[in-house]
Amino acid sequence: DTAVSQTPKYLVTQMGNDKSIKCEQNLGHDTMYWYKQDSKKFLKIMFSYNNKELIINETVPNRFSPKSPDKAHLNLHINSLELGDSAVYFCASSQGDRGRRVYGYTFGSGTRLTVV
Amino acid sequence: GESVGLHLPTLSVQEGDNSIINCAYSNSASDYFIWYKQESGKGPQFIIDIRSNMDKRQGQRVTVLLNKTVKHLSLQIAATQPGDSAVYFCAEKWEYGNKLVFGAGTILRVKS
Numbered sequence: 001d002t003a004v005s006q007t008p009k010y011l012v013t014q015m016g017n018d019k020s021i022k023c024e025q026n027l028g029h030d031t032m033y034w035y036k037q038d039s040k041k042f043l044k045i046m047f048s049y050n051n052k053e054l055i056i057n058e059t060v061p062n063r064f065s066p067k068s069p070d071k072a073h074l075n076l077h078i079n080s081l082e083l084g085d086s087a088v089y090f091c092a093s094s095q096g097d098r099g100r101r102v103y104g105y106t107f108g109s110g111t112r113l114t115v116v
Numbered sequence: 117g118e119s120v121g122l123h124l125p126t127l128s129v130q131e132g133d134n135s136i137i138n139c140a141y142s143n144s145a146s147d148y149f150i151w152y153k154q155e156s157g158k159g160p161q162f163i164i165d166i167r168s169n170m171d172k173r174q175g176q177r178v179t180v181l182l183n184k185t186v187k188h189l190s191l192q193i194a195a196t197q198p199g200d201s202a203v204y205f206c207a208e209k210w211e212y213g214n215k216l217v218f219g220a221g222t223i224l225r226v227k228s
Binding site: 004035040041043044045048056058090092105106107108109110 | 142150152154157158159160161162203213216217218220221
C-alpha cells in the first residue's frame with residue numbers, strides 16, 4: 001500500500017484551464033502539506049493542514065486553493081493556470097508536533113504539471 | 117529569510133569512496149534537521165534526521181553532523197554505491213506549523 005498517493009502523476013493542460021490534484025495518506029498522520037518543486041529542484045512549501053485546518057499558507061496566488069475534506073485527504077485546485085505554474089507538486093504528511101518530537105514527514109511521488 | 121543553501125550543486129564520486137554533502141542553514145532557532153534523497157521521478161525519501169541537541173547521528177552507511185556554531189549540516193555516505201546517485205536535500209524544521217524548509221539540493225553522481 002502506498003503511504004502517500006497523488007493523482008494524477010502527469011498533467012498537461014492549456015493556459016487558462018482549471019485543474020485539481022488529489023492526495024491521500026493512509027499513515028494516520030494529522031498534518032498534510034503541498035510543496036512545489038521548480039525546474040531547479042527547489043522545494044518550497046505552499047500549504048499545510050492540520051486536522052482539516054489550514055496552518056500554513058505561504059505567499060501563493062489566490063488561484064491555488066487547497067481543500068481538506070478529512071485529515072487523510074488534501075487536494076489542490078488551481079484556477080486559470082499559467083505557464084509559470086509548470087512544476088512538480090508534492091504532497092506530504094506528518095504527525096503533528098507532540099512536544100518537541102516530529103513524526104513522519106512522508107512524501108508522495110509527485111504530480112508533474114505542464115501548462116502549455 | 118528562510119533559505120537553506122548547499123555549497124556544492126554537483127558531487128561526483130567513485131564507487132566505493134566516501135561522499136560528503138554539505139548544507140548551510142539560516143535559522144538558528146531550527147531544532148530539527150532532516151536529510152532527504154530524491155531519485156528521478158520520485159518524491160523525497162527520508163534518510164536520516166538529527167535534533168539540535170545532538171552533533172552527530174549515525175545510520176546505516178550514513179552519518180549526519182551538525183555544527184550549530186556555524187549553522188552547518190553535513191551528510192556522510194560511506195562506501196558510496198551506484199544506487200546512491202540522486203539529489204540530496206537538507207531540510208530544517210521551523211517551530212511554527214511543523215514546517216520544513218528545504219535547501220537547494222546537491223546532485224550526487226557515482227561513477228562505476
